[in-house]
Amino acid sequence: xxxxxxxxxxxxxxxxxxxxxxxxxxxxxxxxxxxxxxxxxxxxxxxxxxxxxxxxxxxxxxxxxxxxxxxxxxxxxxxxxxxxxxxxxxxxxxxxxxxxxxxxxxxxxxxxxxxxxxxxxxxxxxxxxxxxxxxxxxxxxxxxxxxxxxxxxxxxxxxxxxxxxxxxxxxxxxxxxxxxxxxxxxxxxxxxxxxxxxxxxxxxxxxxxxxxxxxxxxxxxxxxxxxxxxxxxxxxxxxxxxxxxxxxxxxxxxxxxxxxxxxxxxxxxxxxxxxxxxxxxxxxxxxxxxxxxxxxxxxxxxxxxxxxxxxxxxxxxxxxxxxxxxxxxxxxxxxxxxxxxxxxxxxxxxxxxxxxxxxxxxxxxxxxxxxxxxxxxxxxxxxxxxxxxxxxxxxxxxxxxxxxxxxxxxxxxxxxx
Amino acid sequence: xxxxxxxxxxxxxxxxxxxxxxxxxxxxxxxxxxxxxxxxxxxxxxxxxxxxxxxxxxxxxxxxxxxxxxxxxxxxxxxxxxxxxxxxxxxxxxxxxxxxxxxxxxxxxxxxxxxxxxxxxxxxxxxxxxxxxxxxxxxxxxxxxxxxxxxxxxxxxxxxxxxxxxxxxxxxxxxxxxxxxxxxxxxxxxxxxxxxxxxxxxxxxxxxxxxxxxxxxxxxxxxxxxxxxxxxxxxxxxxxxxxxxxxxxxxxxxxxxxxxxxxxxxxxxxxxxxxxxxxxxxxxxxxxxxxxxxxxxxxxxxxxxxxxxxxxxxxxxxxxxxxxxxxxxxxxxxxxxxxxxxxxxxxxxxxxxxxxxxxxxxxxxxxxxxxxxxxxxxxxxxxxxxxxxxxxxxxxxxxxxxxxxxxxxxxxxxxxx
Numbered sequence: 001x002x003x004x005x006x007x008x009x010x011x012x013x014x015x016x017x018x019x020x021x022x023x024x025x026x027x028x029x030x031x032x033x034x035x036x037x038x039x040x041x042x043x044x045x046x047x048x049x050x051x052x053x054x055x056x057x058x059x060x061x062x063x064x065x066x067x068x069x070x071x072x073x074x075x076x077x078x079x080x081x082x083x084x085x086x087x088x089x090x091x092x093x094x095x096x097x098x099x100x101x102x103x104x105x106x107x108x109x110x111x112x113x114x115x116x117x118x119x120x121x122x123x124x125x126x127x128x129x130x131x132x133x134x135x136x137x138x139x140x141x142x143x144x145x146x147x148x149x150x151x152x153x154x155x156x157x158x159x160x161x162x163x164x165x166x167x168x169x170x171x172x173x174x175x176x177x178x179x180x181x182x183x184x185x186x187x188x189x190x191x192x193x194x195x196x197x198x199x200x201x202x203x204x205x206x207x208x209x210x211x212x213x214x215x216x217x218x219x220x221x222x223x224x225x226x227x228x229x230x231x232x233x234x235x236x237x238x239x240x241x242x243x244x245x246x247x248x249x250x251x252x253x254x255x256x257x258x259x260x261x262x263x264x265x266x267x268x269x270x271x272x273x274x275x276x277x278x279x280x281x282x283x284x285x286x287x288x289x290x291x292x293x294x295x296x297x298x299x300x301x302x303x304x305x306x307x308x309x310x311x312x313x314x315x316x317x318x319x320x321x322x323x324x325x326x327x328x329x330x331x332x333x334x335x336x337x338x339x340x341x342x343x344x345x346x347x348x349x350x351x352x353x354x355x356x357x358x359x360x361x362x363x364x365x366x367x368x369x370x371x372x373x374x375x376x377x378x379x380x381x382x383x384x385x386x387x388x389x390x391x392x393x394x395x396x397x398x399x400x401x402x403x404x405x406x407x408x409x410x411x412x413x414x415x416x417x
Numbered sequence: 418x419x420x421x422x423x424x425x426x427x428x429x430x431x432x433x434x435x436x437x438x439x440x441x442x443x444x445x446x447x448x449x450x451x452x453x454x455x456x457x458x459x460x461x462x463x464x465x466x467x468x469x470x471x472x473x474x475x476x477x478x479x480x481x482x483x484x485x486x487x488x489x490x491x492x493x494x495x496x497x498x499x500x501x502x503x504x505x506x507x508x509x510x511x512x513x514x515x516x517x518x519x520x521x522x523x524x525x526x527x528x529x530x531x532x533x534x535x536x537x538x539x540x541x542x543x544x545x546x547x548x549x550x551x552x553x554x555x556x557x558x559x560x561x562x563x564x565x566x567x568x569x570x571x572x573x574x575x576x577x578x579x580x581x582x583x584x585x586x587x588x589x590x591x592x593x594x595x596x597x598x599x600x601x602x603x604x605x606x607x608x609x610x611x612x613x614x615x616x617x618x619x620x621x622x623x624x625x626x627x628x629x630x631x632x633x634x635x636x637x638x639x640x641x642x643x644x645x646x647x648x649x650x651x652x653x654x655x656x657x658x659x660x661x662x663x664x665x666x667x668x669x670x671x672x673x674x675x676x677x678x679x680x681x682x683x684x685x686x687x688x689x690x691x692x693x694x695x696x697x698x699x700x701x702x703x704x705x706x707x708x709x710x711x712x713x714x715x716x717x718x719x720x721x722x723x724x725x726x727x728x729x730x731x732x733x734x735x736x737x738x739x740x741x742x743x744x745x746x747x748x749x750x751x752x753x754x755x756x757x758x759x760x761x762x763x764x765x766x767x768x769x770x771x772x773x774x775x776x777x778x779x780x781x782x783x784x785x786x787x788x789x790x791x792x793x794x795x796x797x798x799x800x801x802x803x804x805x806x807x808x809x810x811x812x813x814x815x816x817x818x819x820x821x822x823x824x825x826x827x828x829x830x831x832x833x834x
Contacts, residue, residue, distance in 0.1 A: 249429035
């Protein structure tokens with residue numbers, strides 16, 4: 001049972017340790033989230049007297065999805081994507097539309113085909129291969145977004161393409177997952193109608209929110225601000241934060257409800273307020289809330305990793321090949337997508353977009369969990385997919401920050417060096 | 418089981434409804450928290466087809482202390498008290514020391530004696546009477562603090578006395594609770610040593626933190642800021658928010674661990690940063706986090722009320738008398754305390770201090786729960802105490818805001834009227 005003191009202790013211990021690990025890793029020039037993931041892996045896998053640290057600390061983590069840690073972790077990524085949405089204006093997103101779409105599309109097709117082919121050939125399990133392929137398709141915009149935000153490069157062309165492509169990729173990924181689940185559920189046969197409904201819901205949701213952001217919200221916000229400015233009772237100050245928080249929670253729930261990920265809803269909700277985020281101080285407020293929650297997400301990602309599953313040569317070989325496939329397929333797929341859309345794109349931009357889409361993060365892990373829960377994935381392949389998601393998440397940020405620096409930071413840091 | 422969609426839906430529904438009720442109540446000139454408590458009472462007691470709204474909405478609330486709603490409610494009051502602490506400088510607190518102490522002391526003695534005498538005479542149950550008396554002693558600084566903050570009167574002399582007295586009152590209240598529990602546990606005999614240990618722990622904790630705030634923190638913060646300003650890696654910006662959040666969670670836990678309320682720890686942690694809260698923007702950041710959490714606290718207070726317990730004349734009479742006693746005893750006790758400390762204090766200040774200490778809020782409810790869980794209070798007397806805590810919480814804010822306005826706001830709102 002989680003009492004108030006144990007909740008407070010868990011929050012303090014995880015928050016303080018995560019921030020300490022984060023600060024240490026940053027000292028070596030890597031993004032802090034790697035330190036937080038490593039902390040999670042250590043807590044789940046360092047065993048003292050046959051008891052893991054996470055059990056010793058009584059963190060109620062891992063598979064127990066009811067725990068406070070899990071809730072904080074999910075809210076962390078929801079608020080992170082909300083704040084990314086706040087910095088993504090609809091007109092900018094539509095501006096990078098064709099390139100982003102091609103990046104996302106090839107970033108879905110190439111990893112899916114390569115992942116499916118590898119498992120089908122090596123293991124011969126059709127359904128497992130489909131699930132691994134679906135997990136390979138995912139892109140965790142959260143990881144890349146944090147690197148970009150930490151480097152303060154949100155306004156660069158490549159950043160916008162990556163973020164936009166990652167959102168399109170999420171939608172495509174959910175469709176792929178729905179197809180895979182449909183095939184797995186019906187033992188080979190696929191219900192075309194169900195598939196069309198999933199695609200339709202996703203498209204209507206995204207296009208609907210974008211239309212709302214472009215035409216509906218400006219009127220609503222204007223009315224809200226003027227109402228609150230007029231009545232100056234002693235108990236009331238105009239505060240768009242309340243409206244923004246409600247919208248974030250609502251759209252995150254709505255996305256889950258229609259079969260998409262909560263983070264897609266949160267991101268779109270952020271876009272609704274993007275035109276007002278700077279002037280109202282909303283960006284700063286949401287960043288403050290994200291600061292409280294986000295470390296729990298990355299620690300939770302690390303907690304999912306069971307190092308013990310990799311105790312034989314076959315498992316180690318399999319995980320190494322799959323990690324390589326995951327990195328290469330995304331890098332080539334997304335880079336080629338950008339190249340096809342714009343032949344003049346530089347090699348540096350190719351690298352940034354290719355590596356920016358590599359991290360699978362929570363999306364890959366969620367797909368792995370669905371596969372495990374539905375009995376399609378066995379425990380070993382599940383751990384392999386989680387390891388792939390974590391490895392791509394750890395590998396990508398330092399590479400991304402280095403390719404970003406090669407293009408943008410040389411002259412920016414010129415004066416200091 | 419609470420899945421991510423159900424958690425998001427619960428958070429959205431409660432947050433949106435609470436803020437709507439709050440806004441409506443504010444339109445009529447009352448503080449918004451009353452609307453949030455009323456919402457909680459409605460959700461727990463409005464029954465459709467033999468199912469309460471709270472069950473229909475699947476909020477996992479009420480007695481289920483594991484729920485997300487409970488955690489958010491507790492974190493809400495912790496962060497609220499932390500932000501109150503941020504605005505309470507040690508030198509100001511020590512400045513209002515003697516008056517605040519006398520206010521707190523008489524505010525403990527008078528309600529305890531009157532509450533104990535009434536139940537002992539009317540029911541003849543010694544242990545129940547002790548528990549009701551202990552619940553009468555409590556002061557919920559959270560309620561009063563929100564009224565004061567909403568009216569932007571934190572810098573007034575009465576506000577400082579109330580906040581300081583409420584903190585001292587909390588410490589005295591915990592000692593009273595420990596004594597009552599000691600007597601109840603030992604069936605009449607009291608262990609003097611246990612009692613001395615409780616008193617000692619409380620005093621050492623409070624004095625220790627105040628000493629830390631006065632001598633230790635200035636050095637630590639200076640070191641933290643200078644370290645973070647020096648190393649300007651691309652991933653790091655100096656952020657005292659992280660240190661403040663960690664301290665808030667740690668001291669809230671520490672207070673619970675040594676037998677005090679979490680809110681006392683949070684308040685003291687806030688005091689540690691009070692000298693830096695304005696310049697670093699910490700006050701604004703913590704207010705943002707409080708905005709997310711605090712509505713859940715007041716809704717949760719309302720959810721505790723079982724209107725069905727008041728279905729007979731005896732229960733109704735008892736609750737009316739106890740509410741009257743609770744208001745009158747605190748008002749007179751605290752007002753007299755202020756008058757004894759400073760003979761020149763005005764009638765308006767007497768009223769502000771007297772009514773400012775009236776709300777029992779969560780502290781009274783927590784004591785009632787302890788009594789219920791330990792089998793000393795029956796369900797009816799438990800509901801009576803909860804009703805008393807809620808009633809004083811509802812009654813006090815409009816009276817307090819009106820007596821505050823009589824002293825300070827006449828001229829402030831002069832131009833508009």
